[in-house]
Amino acid sequence: MSDILQLPSGYLSPVGDFARHNTQTLGGVSHLWQDFFAQALAEQQGEGAQEGQLAVPEVDTVTGEPIAGSQTLAQIHSQRLCDVHDTIVAPPEPLFLPIAEFELDLLDKPAPPFSALELVEQQRQLDISNNWVRPVVMSQGHPLPQPGPAPQPYPLHLPIAELEASLLDPAPEPFDQATLLKQQSELEFDLSWARPVVLNNVRIAA
Numbered sequence: 001m002s003d004i005l006q007l008p009s010g011y012l013s014p015v016g017d018f019a020r021h022n023t024q025t026l027g028g029v030s031h032l033w034q035d036f037f038a039q040a041l042a043e044q045q046g047e048g049a050q051e052g053q054l055a056v057p058e059v060d061t062v063t064g065e066p067i068a069g070s071q072t073l074a075q076i077h078s079q080r081l082c083d084v085h086d087t088i089v090a091p092p093e094p095l096f097l098p099i100a101e102f103e104l105d106l107l108d109k110p111a112p113p114f115s116a117l118e119l120v121e122q123q124r125q126l127d128i129s130n131n132w133v134r135p136v137v138m139s140q141g142h143p144l145p146q147p148g149p150a151p152q153p154y155p156l157h158l159p160i161a162e163l164e165a166s167l168l169d170p171a172p173e174p175f176d177q178a179t180l181l182k183q184q185s186e187l188e189f190d191l192s193w194a195r196p197v198v199l200n201n202v203r204i205a206a
Contacts, residue, residue, distance in 0.1 A: 060067055112123070175183075 058067055059065070060070075
């Protein structure tokens with residue numbers, strides 16, 4: 001960028017003026033493109049003139065009708081005879097996919113439950129890990145903490161029905177004398193007559 005000289009207009013420097021060299025170069029290229037376009041335009045006009053000379057006459061020599069109109073009418077008839085079908089544009093239909101949350105047949109089979117012995121063994125391993133292995137690993141390399149004061153026992157106040165009579169169910173009302181006499185008569189009837197008859201019938205049937 002330091003070699004580019006900003007010269008005032010009207011002054012041409014023969015040394016180190018890249019602007020003049022660029023102008024001369026682009027000018028030569030522009031002349032080449034102008035010659036190329038002029039030659040291509042001349043060739044196109046010459047081809048058009050030759051095609052115009054070889055073109056079909058616009059009027060039929062026999063009937064005197066314009067040929068362009070008959071060609072257009074034939075093209076219209078051919079287009080009307082084409083088998084054209086209307087394309088029905090419908091909105092996209094919803095895609096129904098099998099979802100395992102709604103179709104239980106697609107879910108994985110449930111795993112068999114653990115047996116009682118396996119549950120006991122897993123609980124024993126968990127207790128060992130929580131109560132012995134994990135504390136030993138976490139306290140490795142650290143000084144043992146000083147034991148703090150133990151929690152003081154305090155009385156546990158629970159509502160116990162054996163000690164608090166207010167929590168017991170209310171005592172049932174005693175039977176009156178007429179109800180007691182009726183129950184005694186039904187018991188004597190059962191023991192003295194109904195039960196022996198039933199036992200006798202059972203023995204006979206056996």
